[in-house]
Amino acid sequence: SDGSNADRKVVVGAAMPVFDDKWLSYLYDAMKDGAKDKNVDLKMVDAKNDSSKQLSQVEKFATEGVDVIVVCPVDTAAVKPMVNVAKQANIPIVIVNRIPPKDVMKDVDSYVGSESIKGGIIQMEEVAKILNNKGNVAIMTGQLGHEAQVKRTVGNKEVIQKHPDMQIILEGTAKWQRAEGIQLMENWLQSGKKIDAVVANNDEMAIGAIKALKEAGKLDETVVAGVDGTPDALKYVKSGDLDVSVFQDPVGQGKGAIDTAVKLAKGEKLKDKMVWIPYELITKRNVQEFEERWDVYNKNKSN
Amino acid sequence: MKNQQTIEKQAPVNGRVRVDWKEKGSEVVSRYGIFLIFLGMVALMSILTPHFFTYFNLINVVRQVSFIGIVAMGVTFVIITKGIDLSSGSVIALVSVMAASFAQGGHSLVVPILIGLGIGALTGLINGTIATKGMIPPFIATLGMMTAARGMALLYSNGRPIGNLTDSFLFMGSGDLLGLPFPIIMFLVMGLISHLLLNNTKFGKSTYAIGGNEQAARICGINVDRHLILVYTYAGFLTGIAALMLTARISAGQPSMGVMYELDAIAAAVIGGTSLTGGIGTIPGTMIGALIIGVLNNGLDLMNVSSYWQQILKGIIIVTAVLIDSRKNRKS
Amino acid sequence: MKNQQTIEKQAPVNGRVRVDWKEKGSEVVSRYGIFLIFLGMVALMSILTPHFFTYFNLINVVRQVSFIGIVAMGVTFVIITKGIDLSSGSVIALVSVMAASFAQGGHSLVVPILIGLGIGALTGLINGTIATKGMIPPFIATLGMMTAARGMALLYSNGRPIGNLTDSFLFMGSGDLLGLPFPIIMFLVMGLISHLLLNNTKFGKSTYAIGGNEQAARICGINVDRHLILVYTYAGFLTGIAALMLTARISAGQPSMGVMYELDAIAAAVIGGTSLTGGIGTIPGTMIGALIIGVLNNGLDLMNVSSYWQQILKGIIIVTAVLIDSRKNRKS
Amino acid sequence: MGEEILLEMKDISKEFPGVKALDKIQLTVKKGTVHALMGENGAGKSTLMKILFGIYSGSGTISFKGEELKLSGPKDALKKGISMIHQELNPIPEMTVAENIFLGREPVYGKTGWVNKKKLVQQTAELFETLNIPIDPTTKMKDLTIASMQMVEIAMAVSHSADLIIMDEPTSAITDKEVKYLFEIIRSLKSKGVAIIYISHKMDEVFRICDEITVLRDGQYIGTKRTDELDHDSLTQMMVGREIKQVFHKEPAEIKEVILSVKNLSKEGKFKNISFEVRKGEILGIAGLMGAGRTEVIESIFGVDPPTSGEIYLCGKPIKIKHPSDAIRHKIGLLTEDRKLTGAFLPLSVKENMIMSGMNKFLNFGFVNGGKVKQSCVSMVEKLNIKTPNLNKLIMNLSGGNQQKVLLARWLLNDPDLLILDEPTRGVDVGAKAEIHKLMCKLAQEGKAIIMISSEMPEILGMSDRILVMHEGHFKGELSREEANQERILQIAFQ
Numbered sequence A: 001s002d003g004s005n006a007d008r009k010v011v012v013g014a015a016m017p018v019f020d021d022k023w024l025s026y027l028y029d030a031m032k033d034g035a036k037d038k039n040v041d042l043k044m045v046d047a048k049n050d051s052s053k054q055l056s057q058v059e060k061f062a063t064e065g066v067d068v069i070v071v072c073p074v075d076t077a078a079v080k081p082m083v084n085v086a087k088q089a090n091i092p093i094v095i096v097n098r099i100p101p102k103d104v105m106k107d108v109d110s111y112v113g114s115e116s117i118k119g120g121i122i123q124m125e126e127v128a129k130i131l132n133n134k135g136n137v138a139i140m141t142g143q144l145g146h147e148a149q150v151k152r153t154v155g156n157k158e159v160i161q162k163h164p165d166m167q168i169i170l171e172g173t174a175k176w177q178r179a180e181g182i183q184l185m186e187n188w189l190q191s192g193k194k195i196d197a198v199v200a201n202n203d204e205m206a207i208g209a210i211k212a213l214k215e216a217g218k219l220d221e222t223v224v225a226g227v228d229g230t231p232d233a234l235k236y237v238k239s240g241d242l243d244v245s246v247f248q249d250p251v252g253q254g255k256g257a258i259d260t261a262v263k264l265a266k267g268e269k270l271k272d273k274m275v276w277i278p279y280e281l282i283t284k285r286n287v288q289e290f291e292e293r294w295d296v297y298n299k300n301k302s303n
Numbered sequence B, C: 001m002k003n004q005q006t007i008e009k010q011a012p013v014n015g016r017v018r019v020d021w022k023e024k025g026s027e028v029v030s031r032y033g034i035f036l037i038f039l040g041m042v043a044l045m046s047i048l049t050p051h052f053f054t055y056f057n058l059i060n061v062v063r064q065v066s067f068i069g070i071v072a073m074g075v076t077f078v079i080i081t082k083g084i085d086l087s088s089g090s091v092i093a094l095v096s097v098m099a100a101s102f103a104q105g106g107h108s109l110v111v112p113i114l115i116g117l118g119i120g121a122l123t124g125l126i127n128g129t130i131a132t133k134g135m136i137p138p139f140i141a142t143l144g145m146m147t148a149a150r151g152m153a154l155l156y157s158n159g160r161p162i163g164n165l166t167d168s169f170l171f172m173g174s175g176d177l178l179g180l181p182f183p184i185i186m187f188l189v190m191g192l193i194s195h196l197l198l199n200n201t202k203f204g205k206s207t208y209a210i211g212g213n214e215q216a217a218r219i220c221g222i223n224v225d226r227h228l229i230l231v232y233t234y235a236g237f238l239t240g241i242a243a244l245m246l247t248a249r250i251s252a253g254q255p256s257m258g259v260m261y262e263l264d265a266i267a268a269a270v271i272g273g274t275s276l277t278g279g280i281g282t283i284p285g286t287m288i289g290a291l292i293i294g295v296l297n298n299g300l301d302l303m304n305v306s307s308y309w310q311q312i313l314k315g316i317i318i319v320t321a322v323l324i325d326s327r328k329n330r331k332s
Numbered sequence D: 001m002g003e004e005i006l007l008e009m010k011d012i013s014k015e016f017p018g019v020k021a022l023d024k025i026q027l028t029v030k031k032g033t034v035h036a037l038m039g040e041n042g043a044g045k046s047t048l049m050k051i052l053f054g055i056y057s058g059s060g061t062i063s064f065k066g067e068e069l070k071l072s073g074p075k076d077a078l079k080k081g082i083s084m085i086h087q088e089l090n091p092i093p094e095m096t097v098a099e100n101i102f103l104g105r106e107p108v109y110g111k112t113g114w115v116n117k118k119k120l121v122q123q124t125a126e127l128f129e130t131l132n133i134p135i136d137p138t139t140k141m142k143d144l145t146i147a148s149m150q151m152v153e154i155a156m157a158v159s160h161s162a163d164l165i166i167m168d169e170p171t172s173a174i175t176d177k178e179v180k181y182l183f184e185i186i187r188s189l190k191s192k193g194v195a196i197i198y199i200s201h202k203m204d205e206v207f208r209i210c211d212e213i214t215v216l217r218d219g220q221y222i223g224t225k226r227t228d229e230l231d232h233d234s235l236t237q238m239m240v241g242r243e244i245k246q247v248f249h250k251e252p253a254e255i256k257e258v259i260l261s262v263k264n265l266s267k268e269g270k271f272k273n274i275s276f277e278v279r280k281g282e283i284l285g286i287a288g289l290m291g292a293g294r295t296e297v298i299e300s301i302f303g304v305d306p307p308t309s310g311e312i313y314l315c316g317k318p319i320k321i322k323h324p325s326d327a328i329r330h331k332i333g334l335l336t337e338d339r340k341l342t343g344a345f346l347p348l349s350v351k352e353n354m355i356m357s358g359m360n361k362f363l364n365f366g367f368v369n370g371g372k373v374k375q376s377c378v379s380m381v382e383k384l385n386i387k388t389p390n391l392n393k394l395i396m397n398l399s400g401g402n403q404q405k406v407l408l409a410r411w412l413l414n415d416p417d418l419l420i421l422d423e424p425t426r427g428v429d430v431g432a433k434a435e436i437h438k439l440m441c442k443l444a445q446e447g448k449a450i451i452m453i454s455s456e457m458p459e460i461l462g463m464s465d466r467i468l469v470m471h472e473g474h475f476k477g478e479l480s481r482e483e484a485n486q487e488r489i490l491q492i493a494f495q
């Protein structure tokens, strides 16, 4: 590294929600890369989607005395006690990816990411555009009660409400999984309802829906939308199977979180408390751009 | 019958085997009880939604069920021996990512299949060996495998799906054979094989014997440990088959696959009449058990019951089905 | 020993048990085996990472364990009767959202507590009633509850967390009493109560008796059904306590709370020596079992072991712990 | 005393699917008497008693102490003054003797439900003292021998201070010594006005202790007589409906070469330096008190729990038996002493129970040949006179004696050269006993060797060509058929 940090290594305690999620795995990689670049000692732990476990992990970081805590919350409703712990221990806390309510935000040192609800809005707005603001929509949700499931679905519904000719005719959960997505879509296809668009909380489920639609020969007449924009999902966008996806930039969020954390640890002043890494719409038109971004990232990484 | 007996009193040997039709009747009800419940459920769904009882939908249901159904067959063997297998879901994930990584072209179809079946069987072998030789409860042995296999799947795949699988591999998930989807064919074939194995071979009889009375089984000359290891291995092998087909079906190996499948598989077996206290269970029963779960999922989806209510209803209906079934048994 | 026996010859019945000190010794090892393994694990962790054996970290571990630990106590009762409870995790979620909705100010602290404990106990009552009166396996009865309770939690909360809880309510999760976190106090208190209940009361004796030989219990005039219903109710009640404290701790009622807790609770009981075949188990054992799981999670986090490797190691270590323990048992 | 009627059961009927277990049964028991209930295996004795104890419900009327008796369950029966020793032992293995005895009625502090453990042990100790049972109340049940468990169950039934005690085969698992103690207990109960219903297949006991006898046959009421109106033969006639010539009738067989010989077999803590041989055509009896180690020796030979040292020779050749499958391969069979624990596969059918040890011979290309199985099993059912409606009946629904016959059939199907029988007629009725004995003789005549362990002296004396006496894990001596009698056996055991 550049030698400017002759002082001791910054220790970052990162409390992450769950490790067996594809998009999050890119976020973690980005954080690790960021940590390597900045010569940071990154301690990353897995809460297995359990808020109380995450809280304990944050407490442990506090008693261990890390320089800064980064949390990607299992559930934003449970962030408050974590922030309290950090405050009491006088350790700066950065929240990534999932934004807590306003009254909690005032005690948070920085937020890096976007607003989950926006992902759902962007996604549904594009679907509405393709459908000319009318048609039957099926919403495929993630594991019920998960932060991203709740917020993205709310975003979807907000948009639908604005369009009187669009209605949600089906809603069901496929638990973030491709296999469940196929199954749910198969069942929906048998339900005799005319489905103009399938809007899924993530790309994996959308890909599942695509498989079922393809088999039934109905993919052409159905719009499919997902969220995430990870490299394998982009292939489906490129081939035209996945009409809409929403890019949530794991590299931007991951590296951004580490950058911000290091600054806070060193007592530097932040330019902005809110580091927005917005959702971006992906369609066949601009998919190239995102593929290039991944290529660049992967190349840098392998260097 | 009274007269009959009075006559028989004189006879020196009254150990004759009488056929009693009334008993036969109630035996039929108790034996096929769950099948009747299944038919009732199908009838109900057909009334509730016109889209249920169509050829395509029924094919659809059976195909969906076939994966869990095949896993549940192995689980049935295990439960009959008084064991349990909590590792199936995670093993599916492990097999999935490992087989997928060898199905990306360049390899012949044989390689991923052998790897998939091999790993499935191997995990079973480990489960069985730990449970028997280590003398620890199968619950713990397979719980350990459940945790460890998931970890290995994640580690191997770095938490991401492994795609780009060859077309020949994909056939196992989406291909048709004799006009039926390949998974359905496998469901039926493995069902038949497992049924014959359980009912008509020494292996099967020994399986029942161990579950019925392990001590007595030993005295009858059955090598209990070795047999149990084989049972777990067979369960792992069947899980491997399901995992390969599932991977082919979604055309990717995924480390997050199969979460909670173990519970569905156990539920299918128990709904189908397999007793967790050992010694009792049948493969056709388990297949019906799996179909009941499948029909339930499908029907509720078709009727667009909200996800929350689906869960509530699913819980209630499963309990009710077993309730009705066990009441039937009681009468006999 | 031979001489001893020669004297006994005169006695009319020679089924007396001789006190054998060698046996006594190995009994101690087998009885406290899991405790020794626990100590070994603590020692190992202390060597491997300096952050482990500090006051604050140990408090942290115990607090983290206290929730699952309390649930596991109820599960221990259930397993001793040869039953199982798969619903704990989902019941935690149901209690959590319902209690939270009454803890948002305007209500006194008593209301959410009564509601929480009441709902916990009620789910247990239902589990027990269905299992006994409906004569269906507890596995299925509680599996149904597992699914249904989760659905109800989601329905009630519309899938969203319920926050803004009153400070007095939050005390149950984050408050200190006598210099110790409230959950730890409750862990110890409920542990003591459960231990006494199991060991020193008629209720406890009947619990062991039913698990040891249900037929015998019936013959001795124990109302088996009623007793089992009470056992499940107590388990539900304890789950309610854990759920209230968890809700207070994260200051929100969550419908997605407690996923897979049932498995951890069962694992804690089994690691602690409770036998799934019934009739055997202790509360201190279960508490140690829960602590073992807690120490494992905490230690692996402290050593910054990657999450994937953590899972693999966790699986292996749990199996190993029980393996070492059961080997001890075998010697006796 | 002895004329006041305590219990009157009228027209009791009970049906199980496929079996009319009881058909209009009558039973009248007087206060302060011992009333025997006799009948072949499956006659319905236990079923009738289970109805009386509230385990089953049946039709008909019961009056007890002058009032009509309607029971909701065993608890009710106990409350009303009826207690029962059950045919099958019902221990709770992980609990102590004291806890077993006072289960459900533990002494508590006040009304707290808090068990007074000290008093629990003390009460048990007092009970044992009055009954002369030397068992430590704090022992775990699983650490007791079967005989001791049986004594505990007897004590438990007595401790309820009931007006009527049902004893369903209380002596099937204990030896003469304990029987003597039991009879003392019974006499003292009688003198206190307690009535006892006594079920046993051991005729001599019935004549020794009982005042009246009621006989059932195939679920039918045959009659009630005073004991002094009956003798051995007439009672048998009543029970079986035909004459049984001689109970322990041994037919001579030609004794040929040695088939099995055992040299210096030892197992630490169990038995030491056991040497013996058995010849083709011979019935070798092993006598000894309960807990002498007889079971341990033969289970060791059979590979259940291999010995620590010593050699086993089969037809002169040394063999190693590490597992029961080795023994079975060498054509040895073992009928174990504990049906429930090591014998029957309770959830399985009669048929499956029969074929489990010799499946190989029913295999065609690896598949079990159903026809062959059925044929063999049917012939066994007929040969051993097993009472079962069909082969698919679950063995747990057969009467105890019939279960025993099914297990015997299991080994006979294997056509063994050496058959080891551990308490082969425990709980088996006279008729069946005679048939099992006849079968043993026939097997011997066919040139098979038989080792028989029995705690029933007349059986040992009547059936054996040669008798080994075992005590405290040692072989104490050997008697030929001619020189053996009860006194000499006991003498050798205690010398």
Ligand SMILES: Nc1ncnc2c1ncn2[C@@H]1O[C@H](COP(=O)(O)OP(=O)(O)OP(=O)(O)O)[C@@H](O)[C@H]1O
Pocket (backbone or CB within 6 Å): D016, D017, D019, D021, D039, D040, D041, D042, D043, D044, D045, D046, D047, D048, D087, D387, D396, D397, D398, D399, D400, D401, D402, D427, D429
């Ligand atoms: N639970 C049951 N289900 C079906 N049949 C049963 C059941 N219990 C007993 N039977 C049948 O009822 C008949 C009477 O059995 P019971 O046990 O009363 O005989 P028993 O006279 O006590 O014989 P044993 O001397 O062998 O103990 C038998 O034919 C038996 O098979």
Ligand SMILES: Nc1ncnc2c1ncn2[C@@H]1O[C@H](COP(=O)(O)OP(=O)(O)OP(=O)(O)O)[C@@H](O)[C@H]1O
Pocket (backbone or CB within 6 Å): C014, C015, D142, D143, D144, D145, D146, D147, D270, D288, D289, D290, D291, D292, D293, D294, D295, D296, D297, D337, D455
């Ligand atoms: N479950 C047990 N736990 C402890 N000791 C036992 C157990 N079973 C048997 N023993 C002891 O082992 C010794 C031999 O018992 P074993 O059953 O072999 O005697 P046996 O002569 O066959 O008696 P039986 O006539 O009851 O079959 C006895 O001293 C007995 O106390």
Ligand SMILES: [Mg+2]
Pocket (backbone or CB within 6 Å): D045, D046, D047, D087, D168, D399, D400
């Ligand atoms: Mg009987």
Ligand SMILES: [Mg+2]
Pocket (backbone or CB within 6 Å): D291, D294, D295, D296, D337, D422
């Ligand atoms: Mg014996």
